[in-house]
Structure formats: C-alpha cells, structure tokens
C-alpha cells in the first residue's frame with residue numbers, strides 16, 4: 001500500500017508515452033511526412049493525412065513495441081493514402097468492427113452483413129472449443145468473469161486473461177476471413193496475433209518490425225488490428241477534452257475494473273482518482289487522454305495513464321505536497337491521488353506536458 | 368439546455384430546502400447546482416438545507432469543495448446544512464483523499480437529516 005514515486009518508476013511507467021514525447025515524435029512526424037509527400041505531393045489533403053496517421057499511431061502506441069512504431073507509422077500512412085485513392089469506405093467500416101466486435105449493428109447492405117457474418121462464423125470456427133465456449137458465454141450471454149471463474153474454480157483475473165487472448169485470436173481470424181487472400185508466409189499469422197494481443201515480447205521475438213516492413217499483406221491487415229483507438233485487449237483509450245468527459249471516463253474505468261471483480265470500495269477509489277486526473281487535464285492542458293490497461297500479474301489490477309501535452313508542472317515536488325493551491329482553493333489533487341493508489345508515478349516537462357500513471361491492485365477477499 | 372430528466376431537484380418543506388442529486392454530476396453541473404441552491408436559500412429565507420448525495424458515484428475534491436461552499440454560503444444566510452446519503456465507500460474514499468466534509472454534519476438518510484435539523488446541534492453526527 002506504500003505509494004511509490006521516483007524517477008525510475010516514472011521511466012518504467014512512461015515507456016511509450018515518453019518515447020513519443022519529444023524528439024521521437026518529431027522524427028516520426030518527419031517520416032510520415034516523407035511517406036505521405038511521396039504519394040500525394042503537396043495536395044492540401046497531405047497534412048490531414050499526416051495528422052490522421054499520427055493520431056492513429058499515438059492511439060496504438062501503448063500496445064505496440066516501441067521498436068515497431070516506425071514501421072507501423074509507415075504502414076499506416078501508406079494505407080491511409082491508398083484508402084483515400086480507393087475511397088474504400090467498406091474497409092474502413094470493417095476496421096471499426098474489427099476493433100470493437102460488439103459495435104451495434106447499423107443498417108447496412110445485406111450483402112455486406114452476410115459477408116461479415118460468414119467471416120465471423122469462419123473466425124469462430126478456427127478457435128478451439130474452449131476459446132469459443134468462453135467467448136460465447138461472456139460476449140453473447142453476458143456472463144461476467146467472476147461467475148465464469150466461480151464455475152471453473154479459477155480467478156476472475158485468469159478468466160479475463162483467457163478472454164483477452166481469445167478475443168485477440170478472434171480478431172485476427174476475423175480480419176483474415178474478410179480478406180480474400182491467404183497469408184503469404186508462415187510468419188504472418190503469428191505476427192498478426194502478437195499485434196492483436198499487444199504482446200510486445202512476442203512482437204520482438206518474431207521481429208514483427210521487419211516483417212511489417214516487407215509483408216504487404218500484414219501491412220494491410222495489421223492496421224485494423226491496432227488502430228482506431230477502440231478497446232483492444234483491455235487497453236482502452238479515452239480522449240478527455242471537457243467536463244462531461246470526466247464523468248464518462250470514471251464510469252468507463254469503473255465498468256472495466258468491475259469486470260475484474262474489484263470491490264465497490266476499490267472501484268470508488270479508482271473512479272475518484274481518475275476523476276482528479278481528468279480534471280487536471282481539462283483545467284490545465286485543455287485536452288489529453290486516458291489509457292486504461294487491465295493487468296493480470298501478479299494479480300488482477302488496473303493501470304491508468306493520464307497524459308496531456310499541456311504546460312507541464314514546473315515544481316513537481318511542490319505539486320505533490322499537501323495543501324499546494326493552484327486553482328479555486330484546491331491543489332492538483334495529486335497528493336490525494338497518490339494516497340489512494342497502490343502505485344503512482346508522474347513525469348512532467350514544462351512546455352511539453354504531463355503523464356501520470358496510477359495502478360490499483362485487486363484485494364483478494366479470501367486473505 | 369437540459370432536455371432530459373432533471374439532474375437535481377430542489378424542494379421546499381416548511382423552512383427547509385431538500386436538494387436531491389439524481390445522478391453523477393460533472394463540474395459545470397455542480398457549479399450550476401450550487402448557484403441554484405444558494406439562490407433559493409436566500410429567496411425562501413430557509414433555516415435548514417438537506418443535500419441528498421446518495422446518487423453521487425464519486426465525491427472528489429471538487430465535489431467536496433462545492434458541498435463545503437454551499438454549506439458556508441448557507442451559514443452566512445442563516446441556514447444550517449446537512450448532507451445525507453453519502454455511500455460508505457464514498458465516505459471512505461473522501462477520508463483517504465484528505466477531503467472530509469469539512470465539519471458539515473452528515474446523516475444516514477433524509478429522515479435522520481430532518482431530525483438532525485429540528486433536533487438542534489446536539490444531534491450532530493459528524494463525519495468529516
């Protein structure tokens with residue numbers, strides 16, 4: 001229960017956020033400009049494409065190995081340009097579906113619905129029986145992880161982990177089913193799975209970066225697996241730009257953590273901390289985002305990263321002391337948040353922005 | 368501006384105002400609530416104010432400050448404030464956050480809150 005805060009913590013926690021904070025972002029921007037420029041020249045749309053690419057890359061960053069960001073950015077830029085030329089509306093809709101399988105059905109052409117249904121059916125068919133049964137129980141029947149865990153004599157965390165692996169596989173198979181071609185190499189499927197499951201270690205083992213560079217097939221299919229900032233395997237990205245976003249964000253985080261079987265007290269503690277961090281973003285930076293990750297080891301937990309590109313905090317030490325007042329007689333609420341959380345880390349650079357990472361671990365009710 | 372169901376309701380019962388919050392409120396909604404409530408305290412020359420916060424999912428630093436401000440402004444207008452319905456886990460979190468109710472009396476529910484106002488200061492069950 002000791003809140004930890006040090007430069008080392010911040011390094012660990014910041015990882016992708018930090019990587020993208022300074023020069024790397026500039027470098028990435030230059031690469032994307034080159035890719036887009038080479039294809040559309042100086043058309044007015046070029047800068048839009050550059051910005052859209054960056055937005056997608058940033059959204060996917062938490063689940064991509066840092067070494068993969070560059071190829072991923074190139075692939076994303078190429079795909080965006082291509083889909084602009086083709087005005088490939090259908091593909092874009094499928095991207096959305098691939099990222100959020102539970103998106104409500106909107107009225108669409110019957111042919112498209114049939115096509116998607118058969119892609120989903122064949123995707124489900126490629127999962128093993130256990131994976132399929134679990135997904136159907138949870139996603140279709142709405143049984144929560146706690147109940148499933150009780151039935152199987154395991155923990156909600158273990159069920160959540162299996163669910164997340166099964167969803168990753170289902171997404172890969174679904175995207176493969178929608179695409180007419182077969183994967184050109186044996187490596188394609190494992191690479192796509194490592195991307196879909198946000199498994200960085202596996203991404204490195206497979207040298208996914210090189211593969212993405214060289215394989216057009218995976219270049220095309222990897223984007224819907226990662227992009228769009230929808231929920232992907234327990235990583236939820238929530239943009240924060242105004243007061244109502246704060247209430248929505250704490251509700252979403254509570255809902256997500258509730259699936260891990262957290263107690264009402266832990267859920268309230270987490271929601272309160274999220275509320276404080278979001279308020280800082282709205283008040284001081286204007287806008288920013290939350291990344292919410294579900295953790296499995298050593299026990300179920302939730303990590304929330306709140307980051308912005310606002311003015312930053314000049315005196316971190318002072319901001320972490322109780323009673324420092326910045327607006328309306330209140331401080332940044334950071335000392336309180338730190339007290340509420342099991343882990344707390346902050347990095348801030350004046351003029352560049354602030355990243356706060358908090359973690360709460362589920363308390364095992366049996367101990 | 369709000370076309371949906373009311374976020375809060377403010378009712379007068381004798382010289383007491385009963386304000387119920389029906390859902391989670393964001394900061395600007397909290398500010399509007401404060402303005403409306405304080406306005407009505409002055410208008411009706413109330414002696415007591417009960418704020419029912421049972422529907423608040425979270426009482427963070429801003430919500431706590433808003434409640435304290437309302438109580439202070441009510442006091443300056445001669446009215447006492449009681450907060451009712453704070454959920455146990457919300458109370459626990461407020462304490463850990465370092466944000467008590469700042470000496471505002473609290474009560475379990477509306478009934479207890481009314482008893483507290485009519486029974487005078489002796490009945491205070493402070494939770495701060």
Ligand SMILES: [Zn+2]
Nearest residue numbers: 188215217218
């Ligand atoms: Zn491939």
